[in-house]
Every structure is written in structure tokens, then in C-alpha cells.
Amino acid sequence: EIKPQSHYNHGYGEPLGRKTHIDDYSTWDxxxxxxxxxxxxxxELVEAGYDVRQPDKENVTLLHWAAINNRTDLV
Structure with missing residues (x-):
């Protein structure tokens, strides 16, 4: 069975719940x-050369993702 995935790394039908482990952010896109x-x-990724103006596969830029998620420190 194939479950649709989102950027949040869970299937849409799965409960979100609390995480019980510490995430290794070094692997995150x-x-x-x-x-x-x-x-x-x-x-780290910007300094490595990531183009922040490049839209993702959903045609959304990082500025939009930051704004949508109220990440004003990243904007």
C-alpha cells in the first residue's frame, strides 16, 4: 500500500502525535x-550553495514556507 506523503514526513491519514525521540536535523532538507x-x-544549506529563490516541487519558495509557518526569524 502506498501512502501519500507530505513535507511533514507522515502519511496524511496518520495521527501526528508527540515525538518520543530527538530528531537528527542534519538529515533534513x-x-x-x-x-x-x-x-x-x-x-548550513544556504552556505553550502542552496538557491533560496528556487521553488520546490510544489512550486513554493522557502520564503513562502517560512511565512506560512510563521517562521519570522527565517524570513
Missing amino acids: IVKATQYGIYERCR
Whole structure:
């Protein structure tokens, strides 16, 4: 069975629940890091050359993801 996935790394039909482990942010892509406000990971990826103006596969830019998720520190 194939479950649709979102950037939030869970199937749409699955409960969100609390996480019981510490996430390893070093593996997160820049979209997920932006959505969750992981400033250090975003900075690391930008310094490595990620083009912040490049829209993702949903045609949404990082600025939009930051604004949608109220990540004013990243905007």
C-alpha cells in the first residue's frame, strides 16, 4: 500500500502525535528545516550553495514556507 506523503514526513491519514525521540536535523532538507524553523540547518544549506529563490516541487519558495509557518526569524 502506498501512502501519500507530505513535507511533514507522515502519511496524511496518520495521527501526528508527540515525538518520543530527538530528531537528527542534519538529515533534513531545506524545505523541512524551513517549515520547522531549524535556523542552523537552513543556514548550513544556504552556505553550502542552496538557491533560496528556487521553488520546490510544489512550486513554493522557502520564503513562502517560512511565512506560512510563521517562521519570522527565517524570513
